[in-house]
Amino acid sequence: MKKKVIGLIDGQSGNIGSITKAIKDIISGRDYQLRIINGKFNPLNFNKIVLPGQGAYATLISNLKKFKIYDSLEQYLKNDSSYLGICVGMQILSDRGYEDKITKGLGIIKGDVKKFNNKKLIIPHMGWNSVQIKKEDLIVRKNFDRNDFYFVHSYTFQNTNKSDILATTYYGKNFPSIVKNGNIYGVQFHPEKSHKHGLNLIKNYILKS
Amino acid sequence: MLKTRIIPCLDIIKNKVVKGVNFKNIKVMGNAVEMAKKYSSTGADELCMLDINASYQNRKTFIKTVEAIAKVVNIPLTVGGGISEINDITDLLNAGADKVSINSAAVKNPKLIRQASLKHGSQCIVVAIDAKRYEKQMKVVIKGGREITNKELVSWAKRVHQLGAGEILLTSMDTDGVQKGFDSAMLKKVTSNVNLPIIASGGVGSLEHFYLGYLTKSTGLLAASVFHSGRYTINTVKKFLDKKGVPVRL
Numbered sequence: 001m002k003k004k005v006i007g008l009i010d011g012q013s014g015n016i017g018s019i020t021k022a023i024k025d026i027i028s029g030r031d032y033q034l035r036i037i038n039g040k041f042n043p044l045n046f047n048k049i050v051l052p053g054q055g056a057y058a059t060l061i062s063n064l065k066k067f068k069i070y071d072s073l074e075q076y077l078k079n080d081s082s083y084l085g086i087c088v089g090m091q092i093l094s095d096r097g098y099e100d101k102i103t104k105g106l107g108i109i110k111g112d113v114k115k116f117n118n119k120k121l122i123i124p125h126m127g128w129n130s131v132q133i134k135k136e137d138l139i140v141r142k143n144f145d146r147n148d149f150y151f152v153h154s155y156t157f158q159n160t161n162k163s164d165i166l167a168t169t170y171y172g173k174n175f176p177s178i179v180k181n182g183n184i185y186g187v188q189f190h191p192e193k194s195h196k197h198g199l200n201l202i203k204n205y206i207l208k209s
Numbered sequence: 210m211l212k213t214r215i216i217p218c219l220d221i222i223k224n225k226v227v228k229g230v231n232f233k234n235i236k237v238m239g240n241a242v243e244m245a246k247k248y249s250s251t252g253a254d255e256l257c258m259l260d261i262n263a264s265y266q267n268r269k270t271f272i273k274t275v276e277a278i279a280k281v282v283n284i285p286l287t288v289g290g291g292i293s294e295i296n297d298i299t300d301l302l303n304a305g306a307d308k309v310s311i312n313s314a315a316v317k318n319p320k321l322i323r324q325a326s327l328k329h330g331s332q333c334i335v336v337a338i339d340a341k342r343y344e345k346q347m348k349v350v351i352k353g354g355r356e357i358t359n360k361e362l363v364s365w366a367k368r369v370h371q372l373g374a375g376e377i378l379l380t381s382m383d384t385d386g387v388q389k390g391f392d393s394a395m396l397k398k399v400t401s402n403v404n405l406p407i408i409a410s411g412g413v414g415s416l417e418h419f420y421l422g423y424l425t426k427s428t429g430l431l432a433a434s435v436f437h438s439g440r441y442t443i444n445t446v447k448k449f450l451d452k453k454g455v456p457v458r459l
């Protein structure tokens with residue numbers, strides 16, 4: 001049987017060590033292989049793609065364009081292929097990002113990504129916070145409800161369609177912490193840094209979705 | 210709800226966790242990788258590791274230790290000590306650090322904070338500030354408390370925020386190592402003036418001290434000796450805080 005191929009996009013903005021290790025541990029001994037994507041790729045060669053974004057929205061988009069990843073990824077997502085975006089990798093699924101300047105996103109999940117606008121809040125939202133599961137799914141199980149995941153961000157999704165929200169988290173207000181449209185997922189927290197619940201989420205994504 | 214983070218700190222020489230005051234009476238507490246693994250699996254919310262003897266020949270071993278620790282923990286890892294330029298930061302992130310902590314280098318060259326946060330994102334740039342009371346002011350100190358700078362604590366904290374720091378690790382040299390509790394007055398002064406996550410450091414010796422640290426509005430509480438010596442497990446601390454109504458990850 002042909003091995004399933006998981007692509008991991010290196011957006012060159014942070015370390016991809018933790019997520020690489022998490023995926024390798026999960027697929028070890030199974031019919032999967034992991035390939036790092038750092039340039040133009042053929043969308044048909046991948047069964048799943050993970051994008052662990054760090055840093056700013058505008059920087060990630062411009063890096064993806066600079067390394068010629070953007071067009072291939074756009075093509076890949078058009079076919080509703082399986083994708084998991086982490087943190088900024090989730091945020092760029094939106095229509096627009098407002099970090100540094102207004103940047104056009106991939107437009108897969110309706111909404112804008114804007115800064116927390118509550119002056120009383122400590123920004124960035126940094127640390128462990130719980131998720132409230134709104135809709136159960138193959139990768140987002142009911143038993144994740146009220147468990148803690150590790151967050152580091154200052155910007156959140158706004159004006160998202162309720163139907164695209166699998167989970168929310170409270171920080172001054174409820175914001176979408178897990179979104180989904182078709183086979184395309186985004187999580188605002190860092191599952192690779194979120195101990196066993198985070199690793200379970202990655203495991204579910206790879207093995208069950 | 211956002212939880213208060215409990216953060217064990219490992220002072221490291223090569224691949225050993227050590228304890229010592231100002232490099233004197235250094236005592237080996239254990240193997241760094243084993244201790245990091247234990248803390249990660251027993252409920253630490255983050256780990257902090259500092260190269261306290263960042264000489265050239267020790268650096269290579271330390272970087273290998275960072276790599277080895279990054280492989281066995283699945284919580285965020287902050288690494289500091291011996292950072293003087295942007296390449297040091299890139300090296301540590303490549304070795305598997307999630308955040309880097311800059312101390313003296315930030316004081317000597319504040320532009321480094323901006324440069325680092327632009328390149329890697331504010332989320333991974335922690336500025337460590339050591340401070341102590343001097344001539345009725347709280348002053349920033351460097352070289353492990355031995356050199357007092359002319360920088361006033363709150364204005365420096367505001368400045369590092371503007372320059373792009375994502376977090377401040379604040380150690381009071383007046384309380385560090387004494388185990389009589391965090392420096393609440395100093396911490397409150399910073400948390401009430403700077404809208405960044407603040408990690409409290411220096412002086413924790415009892416369970417009550419952790420609670421008092423929480424009351425300063427610090428979002429992370431860092432401790433070393435009380436964990437390394439085995440006086441408390443992370444779970445003991447968290448259960449105590451939970452009973453007091455502090456949000457913690459259990």
